[in-house]
Amino acid sequence: MTEHRLLPALSRRLFCQLALVSTLAGPALAATSGDPVYIGVSGPLTGPQAQYGAMWKQGFDLALKEINADGGINGRPLDYIFEDTQNDPRQTIAVAQKFIADPKISVEVGDFSSTSSMAASPLYQRGKLVQFGFTNSHPDFTKTGDYMWSNSVPQSQEQPLVARHVVEDMGMKKIGVMYLNTDWGKTSKDIFAKAARDLGAEITTEEGYLGDEKDFRATLVRVRDTHPDGLMLVSYYADAALIVRQAREMGIELPIFAAGANSPEFIKLAGPAGNGVHTAINFAETSTRPEVEHFVAAFKETYGQGPSHFAAMAYDTFNLLAAVMREYGTSREDVKEGLGKITDAKSVIFPKVSFDPETRRISDPSVTELVVQDGGYTVYQPASQ
C-alpha cells in the first residue's frame, strides 16, 4: 500500500519518511481495510520549485494520517501517488496521461504553476478526471472545462479586502505599486489598483519586475519620484524582502504593504528593515478557530516547525477531497459532482468551503492583516494604531 510513497523515499529524507510512514501505517491499518482510494499528485520534487513540493508533502502526509485514523474514506484507506514534474509542462502532460489511464486514481491534484498546470488541463478535461489546482491563481485556470476546480484564493475577492486595509487602515492616498510581472502578479495588481481607485486613492505608478530580479534600487528611484505616500508590493517573500531592505537603505521611509511578507522567511531575509511592514494572510496561525489550533499543534508536533501557507493549502486540499469522497463517492464522476454540491466543509484557511459551480472556485475568503514587529508578527489592531 505504501510502495508508491517509498519510491521517492530513496532520498536523504529516507529515514524521516520511513519513520513517518510507519507511524501512518499503525492507526491506518487499525481503522481501514480494502483497496486504498488514490489521489494523484503532479508537482515539483526537483528543480527550482522543489521547495514547494516538499511543503506540499508535509501537508498531505499530515492530512492523510488524520483521515486514515478517522476511518479513511468510509473504511477504505486514502493514499496518494506523487509524480515529480519539475513544474515543467512537458512532464505534466505525460503525468496527466499516466493518471488518466490509471483507474486507481479518483482525483488529480496540481501542478504548481499555471503554465505547467494549464498545459495538462485539456487532457484532464477530455479524460474526465478532476484536476484540482490548489496553487493556481491564474484567472483562466478553471475555464478550460468543468473538470478544473480550484480552492486557491481568487484574487478578485482577496485584493479588494487588501485595498481596503491599505487605503482605509494604513491611510495611503497616493500609492506606488510594484508587482511581480507574472500572471499572478499582474492579475492581483490590476484588481488591487481598481479597488484602491474605487476607494478614492490614486495609483502614482505601477512598476513590473521579473522573478529573478535582485536589484531594485533603480526601480525604487523611479517609484520614489512619483511622490507616493505609501508602497504596495505584489511580490513573493524573497523579492519583498529585497525591495523593503533596499528601500530603507535608500532612505525611503514610506509605509509599506507587502503581499509576500506573510511568510516567516520574509522576516529572516528582510531583517530589521522588515519592521512595520503590513501584510495579509488567509491562513492565520494565530487564529483561535478549533480547526486551525488543532492543525498548527499537530504540524508542530510532527515537523518541529510552524506550517507554511503551502503546507496549510495542501492539508486543506486533502481534507476537502476526503470530505467530498466520503459524502458523495470515490468514482471520478462522484468527485466532480460532489465538489459542486459540498457545502460548509471544514477548512484551516477559509471560514467555510463551498464552491461556485459556475466558476468552480471558492467563495468568500477572509484575510487577517498582520504587521511585522521585531522578528515576529502582530495581528493588526485598528484601535491601537
Add this chain to the structure above:
Amino acid sequence: MEFISNLVSMPWLDYSISGLVIGSIYALMAIGLALIFGVANLINFAHGAVFTVGSYIGWTCLVALHLPLGVSIVLVALGTGIVGALIEWLAIRPLNRQSRIAPLLSTIGVGLILDQVIHIVFSPTPRALSANIPNWRIQVGNGTIGPIDITIALTAILSAGLLYLFLYKTKLGMAVRATAQDDDAAKQMGVNINRVNMTVFGIAGALGGIAGLLVGLYFNSIDPNASFQMMLKGMVAIVIGGMANVPGAIGGGLILGLIESYGIGLFGASYRNLFAFAVLLIMLLFRPNGLFARKGERHAEPMTGTFVSQSKPVRIPKQLILALVVVALLLPMANQPYITQIMTNAYLYGLAALALTLVSGTVGLVSIGHAALLALGAYASALATTKGLPVGLGLIFGGLFAGIVGTVLAYPAFRLRGHYVAIGTLALGEIVALVILNWTPVTNGALGVFAIPPLELFGVPLYGTNQSYWFVLGLLLVFCGLQVRLLNSHLGRTWRAIREDTVAAETYGISSNYYKGLAFGFAGFTAGIAGAVTAHQWSFINYDSFNLQFSVLILTMVLLGGMGNVSGAVLGAIVIAALPEFFRAVAEYRMLFYGAALIILIRFRPQGLLGSG
C-alpha cells in the same frame, strides 16, 4: 515629448549610484570570466555555479559556524579556488585536443552538477546571509551607500590590481600571458601550461566565490538559482570590456550596470535584461573586441572548421530505419498512453533538434537561442488561431513566421563566428522572450495566451493521444526526409563548405550569407511548426514556455546524436526525452546524472553517438 522631458528631469545622480552599485557586482563576476577566456579561450559557463558555491560556503562559515568575516572570506576563496582548479583538471584538461565547443559544453555540465549539489545539500529556499558589518551609511544624492557597497567596489578594483601585478611582475604571470598568446609556443619554451591553466582557473574560482559571498551579504539573501543570471551578466560585461581584457571587464561591468539603471529609469524594470542583451548584440556586431580594444587589434577568433568535432557519421542500414519506423507507427497499439505521450514529446523535441542540427551542425552556427524560433512559431499560430484562423493554416503560418522573422533577426549574426555566434544567439533568444513578455497589447504579456484551439487538420480532430502521436511522428518523418534530401543536394555541399572554411567558400563565389539565410529559413520553418504544435497541444503558452534551459536542452540533444546528423538528432531527442523517466526513482539526483552524462559524453564521444554529418 514627454520622453524628452523625462530624460532631462531624471535624477541622473541617483540612477548613476544604483548603476555603479550593481555594476561593481557584475564586474566581480566578469573578472574571473575574462581571466579564463584569456588563457583557455573559453567561456566558463560553470562560473555562475562557482559564485553560488562561494555564497553557500560563506553562509556555512558565517551563519552556521559563526566565524569572523575575514576568516570566512579566506575560506571561501580557498574553497572555490579548489573548485575552480578541479574544474580545469577534471572537465577541461582532458578535452585539450578536442573541438572548441567541447570544453564550453563541459562547463555547462559542471555548472548543472554544482547547482544541483547545492540544491540537495542546502535546499532550494533562499537563505539570509548576514555578518557583523558596521552600520553607518553615507548620504549620496537622495540615497545612501554603506560599507558593503564600498567593499564590493574596492574588491573589484583591488583584485584587478593584484591580478595586474601577478600577470606582469611574476614569472608564473608571464607564463600565463605566454599561454594566452600561443599555448603551443609557450609549451615549447618550457612552460607547464597545465599548471598555468590550473592556476588561472583557481584564481578565477576564488574571485567568483568571493563575489558570491559579498553579493549574498549585500542582498542579505542567497539562493541556488542565482547562478545563471549572474553568469549571463558577467558574460555581457566581458563582451563590453573585451573578452580577455581584465581591466576592461571591470569597465564592462560598470557600464552594464549604468545602462541597466538608466534603462530602468526611462522604461521600467521589466525591460532590464532587454537592455543588457541589446547592448551585447550591438557590441558583438560593431565592436567584437570590446570597447577598450586598440584599433586594428584582432583576436584569435574568428576561426573556421575547428568549432565542431569532425568524424565519419555512422551509417544506419535502411532496413533498420524501416523497422524502427514500423515499430514507432505501431507503438500506440500497446495502449500505454503515458509512453505514447512521452514519445510524442520526444518527437517534438526531435523536430526542434532537426532544425538546430542543420544550422549548428551542417552550417556551423552554434545557437543557444533556438527556443526563440519555437516561441515565434507557437505565438504566431496561437494568436492567429484564437482570432479564427483554422489550426491547419495556423501551423503553416507559425512555421513561415518563425522562418522569416527568425532569419531576419539572426541575419546580423551571420558575420559572427565560433563563441560569438553562441553568445549572440543566446542574446537573441532572451530578447525574443522579453519582447513577448513586455509587448502586452499583442502577446497578452505575463498572462500568456489561453484557450488555444486543440490540434486539428481542416476539420479532422487530432487531439486524441494516439492521433496527435501519429501526426507528430508523420511531421518528424517528413521533415527528416526533406532534410536528408537537402543535405545530399548541392545545397548540402555548399553548407558544409561554408562550415569548413567560409573564406575559401566565398572565394569560390559562394555568397555565404545567402546560404546561411536559406539554412536559417528552413530550420526556422521546422522549429516554428514544432512550437506551433506544442502550443495547440497545451492550449496555454506564455513567454517562459520556451526558455533558455530549453535551448540548452535541444543543443545537448544535437550534440548527443552528432552535429549535423539527421538520425542523430532524432536519436538524441528520444534519449534525452526518455532519460528523466529512467531516473524518476531517484528524482532528486536527476539533474546530477544529467550533468555527469553530458561531461562523460563530451569526454569520450565528442562526435556524438552517431557521428557528425
